[in-house]
Amino acid sequence: xxxxxSGVVTHGLRLRLMMCLCVPAISPxxxxxxxxxSNNETSLHDIEIYGFDYDYTLxxxxxxxxxxxxxxxxxxLISKHRYPEGLQEYEYIPNFAVRGLHYxxxxxxxxxxxxxxxIQLGTVYRGLHPVPDEEVIAMYEGCHVPLEIMSxxxxxxxxxxxxxxxxxxxxxxxxxxxxxxxxxxxxHNIDYEPVHLYKDVKEAIRxxxxxxxxxxxxxxxxEKYICYGEQSHAVxxxxxxHGKKMFLxxxxxxxxxxxxxxxxxxxxxxxxxxxVIVQADKPSFFNDRRKPFRRVTDKGAxxxxxxxKLEKGQIYKQGNxxxxxxxxxxxxxxxxxxxxxxxxDLADLTLRxxxxxxxxxxxxxxxxxxxxxxxxxxxxSWLQALTGLIEDMQIHRDPASEAVVxxxxxxxxxxxxxxKSFFNAQFGSLFRTYQNPTYFSRxxxxxxxxxxxxxxxxxxxxxxxxxFPRRTPLQHEAPLQHVQRPPGLSVPHxxxxxxxxx
Ligand SMILES: [Mg+2]
Numbered sequence: 001x002x003x004x005x006s007g008v009v010t011h012g013l014r015l016r017l018m019m020c021l022c023v024p025a026i027s028p029x030x031x032x033x034x035x036x037x038s039n040n041e042t043s044l045h046d047i048e049i050y051g052f053d054y055d056y057t058l059x060x061x062x063x064x065x066x067x068x069x070x071x072x073x074x075x076x077l078i079s080k081h082r083y084p085e086g087l088q089e090y091e092y093i094p095n096f097a098v099r100g101l102h103y104x105x106x107x108x109x110x111x112x113x114x115x116x117x118x119i120q121l122g123t124v125y126r127g128l129h130p131v132p133d134e135e136v137i138a139m140y141e142g143c144h145v146p147l148e149i150m151s152x153x154x155x156x157x158x159x160x161x162x163x164x165x166x167x168x169x170x171x172x173x174x175x176x177x178x179x180x181x182x183x184x185x186x187x188h189n190i191d192y193e194p195v196h197l198y199k200d201v202k203e204a205i206r207x208x209x210x211x212x213x214x215x216x217x218x219x220x221x222x223e224k225y226i227c228y229g230e231q232s233h234a235v236x237x238x239x240x241x242h243g244k245k246m247f248l249x250x251x252x253x254x255x256x257x258x259x260x261x262x263x264x265x266x267x268x269x270x271x272x273x274x275x276v277i278v279q280a281d282k283p284s285f286f287n288d289r290r291k292p293f294r295r296v297t298d299k300g301a302x303x304x305x306x307x308x309k310l311e312k313g314q315i316y317k318q319g320n321x322x323x324x325x326x327x328x329x330x331x332x333x334x335x336x337x338x339x340x341x342x343x344x345d346l347a348d349l350t351l352r353x354x355x356x357x358x359x360x361x362x363x364x365x366x367x368x369x370x371x372x373x374x375x376x377x378x379x380x381s382w383l384q385a386l387t388g389l390i391e392d393m394q395i396h397r398d399p400a401s402e403a404v405v406x407x408x409x410x411x412x413x414x415x416x417x418x419x420k421s422f423f424n425a426q427f428g429s430l431f432r433t434y435q436n437p438t439y440f441s442r443x444x445x446x447x448x449x450x451x452x453x454x455x456x457x458x459x460x461x462x463x464x465x466x467x468f469p470r471r472t473p474l475q476h477e478a479p480l481q482h483v484q485r486p487p488g489l490s491v492p493h494x495x496x497x498x499x500x501x502x
Contacts, residue, residue, distance in 0.1 A: 030377075033368040036457045038467035040449040042336075042356055045464040049330045050239050053282075053339035054250035056169045057360045057455060058236075059260045060227040067092040068217055068225070069208050070173040074180075076204040083181065083200070086188070090180040096128070097175040098427045099166060099363065100440030102151070106162045107139065108182050108194035110175060113163075114433035115442035117150065119143045122417055123427045127183030130426070154283055154343045164198075165439065167343055169362070174205045215256040222263050229264035231456030236265060236272045242463050245330070247275035249285065249337075251344075254278045254296055254315050275310045275328070279317045282341075286321045286348035293319030321353060338455060342440075346447045359448035360455060363430050367423060368453075376422050383419060386412050387435075 052058050070092035077083040102113045109131065112123040119140060124131045137143065151165045166175055178201050185192045208214050218225045239246055250257055257278055261269040270276060277285075278296065285291075293307040296315045310316060310327050325331055331354070338358040339345025346357040370376055390408050393401060420428035431441045444451060450467050452458075 031368050031371060033365045033453055034457050034460050036358075036450050036452045036461065036467055038450050038469045039445045041466065041468055042449045043464075043466040044336075044461065045466065046334060047244070047336045047356065047463075048334040049245040049247070049336070051247045051249060051335060051337035051355075052455075053337075053341070053345050053360075054248060054252055054257050054260070056340040056362065057338050057345075058229065058232045058248075059264060060229060060232075060362065060454070061225055062227055063094060065214075065218070065225050066094070066173045066176075069170065069205065069214060070176055072208045072213050072217075073173065073177055073201065073204040076207055077177075077181065077200060080207075081200045081204065084184065084188075084190075087181060087184055090177075090184065092173060092176055093128075093180075095424060096179065096426060097166075097172055098424050098430050099169060099172065100430055100438055101175060101427060102145075102163045102165050102439070103175070103178065103198070104162055105164055105195055105198045108178075108197065110179060111136075112427050112433060113145060113439045114436040115439055116436060117145045117147070117439070118433070118436075119145060120428070120433040122420070123433075125179060125426060127186050128179050129183070153347070167440070167443075168341055170205075170209075174201060177201050177205070212253075215253065218256070219259050222259065226260055226263055231454070231459060233265045235455050235458050236269075238459065239463070240272050244463070245274045246272060247277070247330075248273050249277045249280045249282065251280055251282055252278060253300075254298075254317075255300060258298075270313060274312050275316070275324075276314070277310075277316045277319060277324075281318055283344040283348055285319065287352065289320055289322045291318045291320050293317070293323060321348075325353070336449075342443050342447050347443075350447045350449075356449045357447060359444055359451040360453075361430075361444070361451050362453055364451070364453040367429060367431065370422050373422075376419075379415065379419055379422075383412065383415050386415070 055061075074087055074090065078085060078087055097110065098112075100112075101110055103110050108126060110125045112120045114120060119136060121133045121136060121143065122130065124136045145163065149162045151161050151163050156164060166172075178198065181197055181201065182194075184190075185197075236246065248257070254276075257276075265272070277293070281291070293310065293316045295303040295305065295307065296317045297303065298315070302317065307316065307319075307323075307327075310324070333354060333356050336356040336358055337345070337349055338360055340360040340362070342359055346359060349355040350357050371380075386408055390405055390412065393405050393408075396402070396405070416434055423429040429438070431438055431444075437445070
């Protein structure tokens with residue numbers, strides 16, 4: 001950190017540097033992980049109806065579930081798709097990937113992309129190993145990924161788009177498996193078609209869900225896979241006691257949801273909900289008018305009668321939001337819906353239907369814990385100060401000053417990967433790509449009015465609370481200080497929206 005002291009430092013630069021060192025360090029413990037964060041002003045006072053997704057919104061799963069999905073899908077690849085037996089040697093790697101990454105289906109590369117469609121160098125992986133920066137730049141003719149090859153609105157790689165974005169928490173084992181199989185083929189010099197591999201892995205993962213293999217495994221050992229949700233129960237009870245209407249819209253089947261909710265909340269969990277919809281097929285539930293609701297018995301039998309109202313105590317399958325709105329009248333900003341999938345759960349509601357949206361981002365808890373450590377706070381603070389110094393001092397063109405600034409630039413470049421590895425050695429933070437927000441962050445701020453680590457954060461607020469987004473200055477609202485101050489008095493300062501996390 002202090003290497004530049006040994007360099008040539010002019011008197012003016014010395015003065016500015018000393019002033020820079022007065023920038024207070026961010027004190028540890030400054031963010032409470034139980035906070036509800038707001039992108040858009042939201043008053044709970046206005047909310048009469050609360051809706052929930054199920055998986056990773058009301059039900060949280062232990063680390064064992066990803067291992068289970070990985071193992072089953074790997075075995076399906078071997079048994080059904082005739083992939084080499086040698087894949088058995090791979091196990092799920094818990095901290096390999098983070099949510100929100102992109103995968104180039106044709107090049108078989110996993111990578112992190114920022115809000116401006118730039119690939120973050122150092123985060124491009126082929127199999128389990130990083131691709132050198134020069135190779136990435138040569139392949140993409142720079143770092144920018146054009147819109148035509150980015151995934152579609154829902155993160156999918158359909159319609160000729162070769163990039164797929166992994167937004168689902170369930171996709172962590174899928175990224176892992178793709179990387180492991182790529183690694184196996186490369187290590188054994190096997191020529192393969194990456195597009196086939198992507199489709200086979202996708203199908204194997206889908207089979208784990210659709211064929212009920214995961215549901216049966218969770219059912220057989222519920223304590224191993226579902227984290228007991230005492231606080232989810234407390235939230236639902238609190239809302240019910242305040243006379244709020246509640247509903248559930250999930251893609252999972254009734255038997256699976258019933259088993260989990262009975263474990264988390266109790267056998268009488270359905271008393272808390274006014275409407276329960278299972279196998280909804282989100283996101284098409286929100287934009288396809290054609291699918292009617294169908295009643296399901298407790299035993300899972302489908303009834304044929306036409307649905308004229310959605311009743312408490314009944315279970316409905318599929319349907320669509322337009323019909324839901326017609327039958328309930330639950331429209332606009334008196335409804336708040338919580339989900340963990342920013343596209344499937346929240347995007348259409350925000351863009352088309354005007355419900356308020358709450359994103360559940362479990363990764364927040366771990367990232368905030370890291371941000372609150374002394375080591376991270378110091379590094380982040382110093383990185384911001386150093387960036388400010390470079391920005392202010394670059395106007396000095398004498399050789400001695402240029403030499404010092406060059407040293408600082410070098411030091412900044414060396415520090416940035418270190419801030420990344422605080423969060424994840426391969427891909428860094430879910431939310432930042434150096435100083436820019438990630439592609440994930442940008443979508444989060446667009447589609448979620450509020451976001452939080454878990455639904456339990458609601459317990460910290462009364463139901464008349466208003467969440468105000470912090471008014472962070474826009475770039476033009478916080479002018480550069482070297483423009484405003486006489487030379488020699490400029491003080492580097494933290495930039496708006498620039499936390500310099502990775
Ligand atoms: Mg979910």
